Amino acid sequence: QVQLVESGGGLVQAGNSLRLSCADSGRTFNGDQWAWFRQAPGNERAFVAAIQLSGWTGAFTYYADSVKGRFTISKDNAKNTVYLQMNSLKPKDTAVYYCAGSSEWDTYYFRASSYNYWGQGTQVTVSS
Numbered sequence: 001q002v003q004l005v006e007s008g009g010g011l012v013q014a015g016n017s018l019r020l021s022c023a024d025s026g027r028t029f030n031g032d033q034w035a036w037f038r039q040a041p042g043n044e045r046a047f048v049a050a051i052q053l054s055g056w057t058g059a060f061t062y063y064a065d066s067v068k069g070r071f072t073i074s075k076d077n078a079k080n081t082v083y084l085q086m087n088s089l090k091p092k093d094t095a096v097y098y099c100a101g102s103s104e105w106d107t108y109y110f111r112a113s114s115y116n117y118w119g120q121g122t123q124v125t126v127s128s
Contacts (some may be wrong), residue, residue, distance in 0.1 A: 013124055
């Protein structure tokens with residue numbers, strides 16, 4: 001059974017960094033497309049970053065404009081773990097962050113409906 005588990009959230013001051021991790025606790029899922037979404041109170045779940053993997057061409061990464069240049073998504077294939085490195089954090093980055101996975105690439109990687117599997121979320125709070 002696929003169960004994505006996030007870790008690494010917490011409380012930090014603005015300008016600092018956090019790294020989120022996501023892995024399948026059942027160790028059965030090794031999808032080709034992964035993403036991070038976030039949801040702040042009163043807001044809809046929003047796309048943050050995605051990574052599409054290919055044995056031939058490597059990895060393609062995509063970012064929301066609001067995090068471009070500050071966040072980096074990556075995957076450690078040996079550990080089958082996806083990371084979201086978040087630098088220069090801002091109070092507006094405060095949200096619950098969710099990991100999502102899909103077996104295949106999707107043109108609409110920025111849509112939550114493109115993902116089959118989700119983690120339970122991890123809280124990130126950035127104080128000013």
